[in-house]
Amino acid sequence: MTGTAFDSIPTDTNKYVYQMASPAPMSLEPHGHIPKPPLTFSTSLFRHISPTLFLQRHLLQNPPTRPNGRQPHQYRDFTLTTNSLSHAHGSAVVRTGDTAVVCGVRGEILELAPGDDPSRFETYHHSSTSAVHSYGSRGSGGASWGELITINVELSTGCSKKYPLGPPGTLAQALSDQLRELAVVSKLVNLSSLGIYNPEERHDPTVKPRGYWCLYIDVLCISLDGNLLDAAWYAIVAALVSAKLPKASWSQAEERIFCDGSSHHPILLRRSLPFVTTFAVVPICESTGMDAIRCSGNISTCIVLNDPDSYEEEEAIETLAVLSTVVCEDSDVDQINAPSMRTRVEKIEKTGGWNLEESQIIHCTHLAAAKTRDYDRVLLREGLDAVQI
Amino acid sequence: MPKEPEISLTEKTFVLEALKQNLRVDGRDLQSFRDIQLTFGDDYGFVDVRLGKTRVLARISAEVTKPRPDRQFEGMFTITTEMGPMASPVFEIGRPTELDHTLSRLLEKSIRRSTALDVESLCIVTGKRVWSLRADVHFLSHDGNLTDTACIAVITALAHFRLPVVTVSGEDITIHSVTERVPVPLSLLHWPICVTFSFFGEDEGGDMVCAIDATAQEEALRMGDMTVTVNKNGEVCQISKSGGVAVEAEVLMRCARLAAGKVKVVDKLIAEALREDEVRRNKGNLDWLKEGKSENER
Amino acid sequence: MSPLTPEITLCPLPQTDGSCQYTCPTSRTTILTSVNGPLEVRAKDELPNDATIEVIVKPGIGVGGVRETRLSTLLQTTLKSLILTTHHPRTLIQIVAQIVQSEDHTSIPLLLSPLLNSTILSLLIAGIPLRTTGWSIHLAVLPANTPIPAAHKDTILPNEEGESAEEGAMETDEGEGREVIVRNPGRVLLSKAKSSHTLVFSKEGQMLLIESVECSEGVGGESADGQGWDIEEWLRIMRIAKGLCCGEGVEVVRDALGDRKIF
Numbered sequence: 040m041t042g043t044a045f046d047s048i049p050t051d052t053n054k055y056v057y058q059m060a061s062p063a064p065m066s067l068e069p070h071g072h073i074p075k076p077p078l079t080f081s082t083s084l085f086r087h088i089s090p091t092l093f094l095q096r097h098l099l100q101n102p103p104t105r106p107n108g109r110q111p112h113q114y115r116d117f118t119l120t121t122n123s124l125s126h127a128h129g130s131a132v133v134r135t136g137d138t139a140v141v142c143g144v145r146g147e148i149l150e151l152a153p154g155d156d157p158s159r160f161e162t163y164h165h166s167s168t169s170a171v172h173s174y175g176s177r178g179s180g181g182a183s184w185g186e187l188i189t190i191n192v193e194l195s196t197g198c199s200k201k202y203p204l205g206p207p208g209t210l211a212q213a214l215s216d217q218l219r220e221l222a223v224v225s226k227l228v229n230l231s232s233l234g235i236y237n238p239e240e241r242h243d244p245t246v247k248p249r250g251y252w253c254l255y256i257d258v259l260c261i262s263l264d265g266n267l268l269d270a271a272w273y274a275i276v277a278a279l280v281s282a283k284l285p286k287a288s289w290s291q292a293e294e295r296i297f298c299d300g301s302s303h304h305p306i307l308l309r310r311s312l313p314f315v316t317t318f319a320v321v322p323i324c325e326s327t328g329m330d331a332i333r334c335s336g337n338i339s340t341c342i343v344l345n346d347p348d349s350y351e352e353e354e355a356i357e358t359l360a361v362l363s364t365v366v367c368e369d370s371d372v373d374q375i376n377a378p379s380m381r382t383r384v385e386k387i388e389k390t391g392g393w394n395l396e397e398s399q400i401i402h403c404t405h406l407a408a409a410k411t412r413d414y415d416r417v418l419l420r421e422g423l424d425a426v427q428i
Numbered sequence: 429m430p431k432e433p434e435i436s437l438t439e440k441t442f443v444l445e446a447l448k449q450n451l452r453v454d455g456r457d458l459q460s461f462r463d464i465q466l467t468f469g470d471d472y473g474f475v476d477v478r479l480g481k482t483r484v485l486a487r488i489s490a491e492v493t494k495p496r497p498d499r500q501f502e503g504m505f506t507i508t509t510e511m512g513p514m515a516s517p518v519f520e521i522g523r524p525t526e527l528d529h530t531l532s533r534l535l536e537k538s539i540r541r542s543t544a545l546d547v548e549s550l551c552i553v554t555g556k557r558v559w560s561l562r563a564d565v566h567f568l569s570h571d572g573n574l575t576d577t578a579c580i581a582v583i584t585a586l587a588h589f590r591l592p593v594v595t596v597s598g599e600d601i602t603i604h605s606v607t608e609r610v611p612v613p614l615s616l617l618h619w620p621i622c623v624t625f626s627f628f629g630e631d632e633g634g635d636m637v638c639a640i641d642a643t644a645q646e647e648a649l650r651m652g653d654m655t656v657t658v659n660k661n662g663e664v665c666q667i668s669k670s671g672g673v674a675v676e677a678e679v680l681m682r683c684a685r686l687a688a689g690k691v692k693v694v695d696k697l698i699a700e701a702l703r704e705d706e707v708r709r710n711k712g713n714l715d716w717l718k719e720g721k722s723e724n725e726r
Numbered sequence: 727m728s729p730l731t732p733e734i735t736l737c738p739l740p741q742t743d744g745s746c747q748y749t750c751p752t753s754r755t756t757i758l759t760s761v762n763g764p765l766e767v768r769a770k771d772e773l774p775n776d777a778t779i780e781v782i783v784k785p786g787i788g789v790g791g792v793r794e795t796r797l798s799t800l801l802q803t804t805l806k807s808l809i810l811t812t813h814h815p816r817t818l819i820q821i822v823a824q825i826v827q828s829e830d831h832t833s834i835p836l837l838l839s840p841l842l843n844s845t846i847l848s849l850l851i852a853g854i855p856l857r858t859t860g861w862s863i864h865l866a867v868l869p870a871n872t873p874i875p876a877a878h879k880d881t882i883l884p885n886e887e888g889e890s891a892e893e894g895a896m897e898t899d900e901g902e903g904r905e906v907i908v909r910n911p912g913r914v915l916l917s918k919a920k921s922s923h924t925l926v927f928s929k930e931g932q933m934l935l936i937e938s939v940e941c942s943e944g945v946g947g948e949s950a951d952g953q954g955w956d957i958e959e960w961l962r963i964m965r966i967a968k969g970l971c972c973g974e975g976v977e978v979v980r981d982a983l984g985d986r987k988i989f
Contacts, residue, residue: 161945162943162944162945163943163944163945163946209795209799212792212795212796213792213795213796213799215792216792216793216795216796217796219792220834220939224939224940224941225940225950226944226945226946226947226949226950226953227946227947227950228946228947229945229946229947229948229949230945230946230947231945231947232947307947307948308947309946309947309948309950309951310948310951311951311952313954356806356807357807358803359936363954364951364954366952381956382956382957383952383953383954383955383956384938384954384955384956384957384960385939385940385953385954385955386938386939386940387936387937387938387960388936388937388938389933389935389936389937390799390800390803390804390935391803391804391806391807392807392934393807393928393932393933393934394932395933397961397964400957400961401957401961404957430762430765430766469756469826469827470754470827471827474827476826481740481741483738483739485824485826487786487787489787508788508789510784510789512782512784512822512824513760513762513782513820513822514739514742514758514760514784514822514824515741516741517762517765517820521782562787562788564786564787564788566784566786566824568739568758568824569739569740569741569742570741571741
């Protein structure tokens with residue numbers, strides 16, 4: 040491939056011209072036979088044979104446009120359906136573009152065994168000083184809450200060409216752990232609201248719970264086209280908001296826990312729901328040979344793509360995920376980037392690459408805020424008031 | 429897939445000829461171990477064992493769990509061994525080699541089946557709560573004789589470990605932290621220690637040379653091996669000879685006797701290292717030590 | 727030798743191409759890493775233009791689970807941007823990290839920074855071509871008036887005067903004090919922290935990895951409303967970390983490698 044270059048900027052036609060570096064001028068053809076036309080490819084072929092350049096050429100347009108037609112800051116529309124699974128206590132189906140995720144929440148009762156210290160179930164980031172922990176069993180430290188909330192991710196067979204049949208791969212495992220971490224960081228669920236008490240003793244605040252509701256959260260990805268993290272987390276939040284556990288209480292006479300399906304056990308969630316927004320960072324200068332590209336006023340060597348699809352994820356060398364909530368005045372709800380709106384960041388994770396700059400991270404938090412508000416609005420439209428108990 | 433480097437013919441002849449004259453490449457005689465170095469970490473039950481270039485870590489951890497329904501009076505004890513590419517690129521994660529299987533089987537027989545650890549002492553409330561102990565063995569560097577090194581590591585770690593004190597009152601179980609009550613050692617009934625013999629010789633029926641603590645080079649050239657597990661009282665806990673060259677019964681007897689002698693030395697070395705570590709741990713804290721001792725003697 | 731200098735032993739494993747044992751001076755996390763490569767790669771992992779980088783994190787207790795997979799993914803993506811993978815196409819660079827000792831064998835904040843530093847040193851020793859070197863630091867923000875044991879006084883970072891002063895005071899309900907930033911805290915101190923930040927910078931000050939999380943203790947639910955931080959507060963922490971990584975981090979690497987003429 041040396042001596043060749045993709046010199047053409049894509050035009051509005053669907054043809055890309057693949058030119059030799061120094062094509063022989065047509066008129067000076069010495070032997071007089073008909074010169075070969077420059078080698079051309081269809082868009083779809085270019086897309087496959089040189090994905091890096093294909094993506095870069097798109098992003099170098101003015102205004103930068105992604106191959107999927109979106110602007111760099113634009114995220115895909117999403118739809119949310121809750122409580123579509125009848126066997127789960129709460130469920131949600133989220134679809135953004137071609138990524139579709141089903142999440143089910145199932146509650147199971149955990150009866151406290153002698154020697155169990157309820158306080159260790161009721162705090163996130165528990166600073167336990169108990170001997171078991173200093174004796175280094177694996178589940179020490181912050182993992183104790185994990186006995187109440189378990190998150191598991193599964194990629195269904197055929198959800199994407201990349202992930203073949205078999206035991207959970209690296210992606211599913213890393214994602215399970217990431218979602219688990221998000222649940223701890225955001226402290227989404229009030230753990231003490233999962234306690235099951237003897238109704239006769241309930242008025243006494245010193246009394247210990249008799250058991251707990253354990254929440255098993257299963258996420259199944261049915262179709263994968265990038266950015267599974269955002270969709271999975273949104274599905275988890277929506278499923279928890281919609282979840283209705285049966286009323287459980289301890290019966291002193293029978294010495295066991297009973298469930299009553301006619302009323303509900305409330306799961307208390309946060310008032311300000313946190314959402315995660317993922318960005319892919321695509322470098323745009325090194326392989327094109329240009330020193331620096333002007334984008335959005337700043338000289339930068341990379342472009343940040345909001346809500347990447349799997350084609351963009353493949354090319355991205357850097358990923359940024361922001362978990363944030365928005366605190367804003369009710370009056371200017373519809374105005375994005377309003378000065379009264381404060382973004383509270385709860386987690387920033389950036390992996391791979393080295394191009395991302397401070398200013399871009401700030402910009403990303405603003406984009407995350409906009410998406411967070413949209414997420415919240417759709418949840419409300421689903422007829423679910425997050426505040427309602 | 430990476431392979432173990434093959435030993436050249438010259439090297440092979442040299443090593444084997446030398447062994448016939450009771451000489452080894454590293455200058456040892458046939459019946460001696462390489463230097464055994466034991467290093468302890470900050471935690472109880474963690475030991476780093478070095479035998480020449482072979483290096484093995486062992487860590488004991490404990491957790492309170494429910495007992496098995498068929499063994500209500502007994503705690504649990506498991507030994508996990510997994511070889512990874514750190515020890516040698518030949519070992520792959522998730523694809524255990526034959527050595528992996530024989531080694532974990534040997535440790536199981538030598539330590540668990542010989543009831544070195546009294547599992548009944550791990551019971552807290554019958555049928556409800558027991559200690560579940562696990563020994564994790566990590567192989568860091570492989571230069572032969574992983575079996576003996578791993579066995580020394582697990583035994584030393586078990587002897588070094590301290591279990592937190594538990595008090596039971598009615599339904600409530602309290603696990604006391606290290607600062608509240610001085611943790612207690614495990615009840616180890618004896619210290620079984622493995623000694624692996626390697627047999628060298630060119631043809632069967634010819635003169636056989638027998639050496640202990642083979643290096644990786646010698647292991648690649650040996651015709652057969654046998655592991656004898658003995659405790660310091662000279663009681664044989666386990667003998668394993670799977671395949672390889674046939675050995676006369678008399679040789680076996682000689683090996684067992686030799687192993688008994690070697691184990692006494694190793695046993696003393698472990699005890700000495702443990703004592704030194706205890707002194708180091710309690711340096712400048714002797715009052716606390718005395719207090720702890722009296723409490724434990726109750 | 728400052729009490730904050732990590733204990734580094736290079737080449738503790740003679741059988742590998744490069745290895746390093748690293749002990750964090752304050753959290754006592756000990757990591758042992760080994761690098762082998764370039765090796766022959768399995769056909770299914772072979773890349774036509776790049777070296778395959780395999781990272782295995784082995785837990786100190788138990789068998790590897792999702793946490794270890796996550797840690798190895800984090801390491802792998804960071805190293806992929808550090809190693810010049812095009813120099814050894816169609817080969818395997820195999821990195822094994824063994825958690826030797828840690829106050830919490832599953833905590834990302836306690837483990838990630840030592841894991842990265844140890845791996846980078848092993849790669850340098852193994853002679854794997856790197857684009858640049860990096861260094862990692864873990865910072866924790868403690869609420870004002872947190873009692874800090876005398877042994878850890880050295881880890882407190884000087885709080886330079888800045889616009890964040892009012893914000894710091896506003897965040898904390900108890901008293902007028904300012905938030906305290908400590909580096910590489912141990913488990914006990916970390917459990918009191920409001921947020922934890924593991925950051926990796928290259929020698930030139932490029933951001934390689936960010937893993938910043940809110941980590942205050944609590945029951946969750948509504949009590950967690952309003953937690954987190956404003957992005958300006960985070961930027962301030964980020965700049966402190968950058969200064970440390972590019973300053974003394976580079977010095978530590980240089981001192982450790984000494985006259986090996988690698989760095």
